[in-house]
Amino acid sequence: MMISETSKGKFITMEGIDGAGKSTHLNWLADFFRSRGKTVVVTREPGGTRLGERLRELLLDNYQTMHGETEALLMFAARREHLDKVIVPALDQGNWVISDRFTDASFAYQGGGRGLPIQKLEVxxxxxxxxxxxDLTLYLDVTVELGRQRTSAIKTADRFEKERDEFFQRVRECYLERARKFPQRIRVINANLPLEQVNKSIEETIISFCK
Ligand SMILES: Nc1ncnc2c1ncn2[C@@H]1O[C@H](COP(=O)(O)OP(=O)(O)OP(=O)(O)O)[C@@H](O)[C@H]1O
Ligand SMILES: [Mg+2]
Incomplete structure (x- = not known):
């Protein structure tokens, strides 16, 4: 696998708990770059490849039980495939890649949420x-309450979404902790605000990133 020094494109990830607005703003972001002449590949995790999407189905299936470590291993297995088949080839061709979730989500959900040791995830x-x-991660920070309000209106809960508020509280705290640990890469966006305001702060962040 080729690693980022040789890449010409940029890799941007969107993170946040369910209902933070990742999907909404990701589409806007893709249009923003396309209108500036970039070729953009939009993808998601878990998923992004044929195998990854099949793993996603298992990971989100309410009727599927699994050990927390199995969950983490499947997430990283899907990611290995995603990097190999989609992300790295696209970057090598000079495309911009925007992913709806990436490795920070494994730390937040399997580490913070499920309580797996961070060192195991680092391995x-x-x-x-x-x-x-x-190259850049936009962490859309929303309260657990508001995130839940936004998603419960539009879909039935998947295997993660049916977790309790405490779970998402830990996920959120873990994301915020990572943002403090990697302030250069992870930018925190206040996603509790109305859509237009969130959009504005994403735009400002992106414009300063592109300078
Ligand atoms: N800032 C906002 N103000 C009001 N509504 C919002 C805001 N951001 C997103 N929404 C709405 O909340 C819902 C969930 O947003 P979206 O699907 O983008 O979240 P998500 O982070 O992708 O969630 P998931 O992790 O479940 O995919 C959508 O109906 C969207 O229009
Ligand atoms: Mg989404």
Whole structure:
């Protein structure tokens, strides 16, 4: 696998708990770059490849039980495939890649949410991606209450969404902790605000990133 020094495109990831607005703003972001002449590949995790999407179905299936470590391993297995088949080839061709979730989500959900030791996740991270990291991560920070309000209106809960508020509280705290740990890469966007305002702050962040 080729690693980022040789890449010409940029890799941007969107993170946040369910209902933060990742999908909504991701589409806007893709249009923003396309209108500036970039070729953009939009993808998501878990998923992004044929195998990854099949793993996603299992991971989100309410009737599927699994050990927390199995969950983490499947997430990273899907990611290995995603990097190999989609992300790295696209970056090598000079495309911009925007992913709806990436490795920060494994730390937040399997680490923060499920309570797996961070060191174990770091082993998987290193195994699957070496030193490769997104060029920029937009973390859309929303309260658990508001996130839940936004998603419950539009779909039935999947295997993660049916978790209790405490679970999402831990996920959110873990995301915020990572944002403090990697302030250069992870930008926190206040996603509790109305759509237009969230959009404005994403736009400002992106414009300063592109300078
Ligand atoms: N800032 C906002 N103000 C009001 N509504 C919003 C805001 N952001 C998103 N929404 C609405 O909340 C719903 C969930 O947003 P979206 O699907 O983008 O979230 P998500 O982060 O992708 O969630 P999931 O992780 O479940 O995919 C959508 O109906 C969207 O229009
Ligand atoms: Mg979404």
């Amino acid at each position: 998987l991270e290193h195994w699957v991606q070496g030193l490769f990291q997104p």
